[in-house]
Amino acid sequence: MGTLPASAEEAVARLRREVGDIHQELVRYRLVVWTAGNVSARVPGHDLLVIKPSGVPYEELSPRDMIVCDLDGTVVDGELSPSSDTAAHAYVYRHMPHVGGVVHTHSTYASAWAARGEAVPCVLTAMADEFGAEIPVGPFALIGDDSIGRGIVETLSGHRSPAVLMRSHGVFTIGKDARAAVKAAVMCEDVARTVHIARQLGEPRPLAQADVDRLHDRYQNVYGQPGAAR
Numbered sequence: 001m002g003t004l005p006a007s008a009e010e011a012v013a014r015l016r017r018e019v020g021d022i023h024q025e026l027v028r029y030r031l032v033v034w035t036a037g038n039v040s041a042r043v044p045g046h047d048l049l050v051i052k053p054s055g056v057p058y059e060e061l062s063p064r065d066m067i068v069c070d071l072d073g074t075v076v077d078g079e080l081s082p083s084s085d086t087a088a089h090a091y092v093y094r095h096m097p098h099v100g101g102v103v104h105t106h107s108t109y110a111s112a113w114a115a116r117g118e119a120v121p122c123v124l125t126a127m128a129d130e131f132g133a134e135i136p137v138g139p140f141a142l143i144g145d146d147s148i149g150r151g152i153v154e155t156l157s158g159h160r161s162p163a164v165l166m167r168s169h170g171v172f173t174i175g176k177d178a179r180a181a182v183k184a185a186v187m188c189e190d191v192a193r194t195v196h197i198a199r200q201l202g203e204p205r206p207l208a209q210a211d212v213d214r215l216h217d218r219y220q221n222v223y224g225q226p227g228a229a230r
């Protein structure tokens with residue numbers, strides 16, 4: 001096991017609290033059952049990430065349980081085993097330097113689209129706002145090496161969406177920080193549900209690309225309070 005640089009200790013302590021606490025949002029928004037989801041955050045200025053421990057019930061998570069890993073997924077600081085998706089999170093951080101947070105869930109409606117290997121079409125203004133496009137499908141990949149991370153990066157690189165439906169598996173989202181990635185996971189499940197319901201009654205109508213662009217620009221740059229997180 002490596003050693004945690006002294007220069008990272010303050011940021012790690014903060015991220016252990018934030019990452020531990022934000023897992024409750026997965027429960028609150030019903031994105032997970034049992035322990036089937038995880039959140040990580042990049043440690044700014046360091047090739048390190050903070051991620052939840054594998055298989056620990058969310059109600060038992062505490063800041064000291066959070067694991068610090070390097071961007072190869074090797075544990076640097078922590079007593080427990082890191083999430084089984086650590087390799088995927090680490091791969092994303094290595095190959096997408098703008099990403100500060102990664103989330104994985106098996107949320108029901110989004111995972112149903114993943115089971116069909118079908119992208120969620122951009123047919124709602126809320127999708128244009130948050131995703132700026134369809135929510136794409138990534139390749140089927142087995143857990144245990146860089147396959148899932150590679151599929152996430154190959155699908156989302158150059159794509160507006162912060163969410164990808166990994167075929168036959170579930171949702172991975174990215175964001176500038178863990179909160180942004182969690183929000184993307186919440187919104188992904190919401191629109192996956194709405195579009196699924198719409199499709200039971202007919203074919204949803206597509207949005208014009210120009211309208212998608214305008215809506216996305218407004219939401220990403222104007223919506224909410226100046227300087228506040230969206």
Ligand SMILES: O=C(CO)[C@@H](O)[C@H](O)COP(=O)(O)O
Pocket residue numbers: 035036037038052053054055056082083084085104143
């Ligand atoms: O999809 C899988 C396993 O197939 C994982 O995402 C688990 O569902 C969550 O694993 P931990 O983060 O608790 O290790």
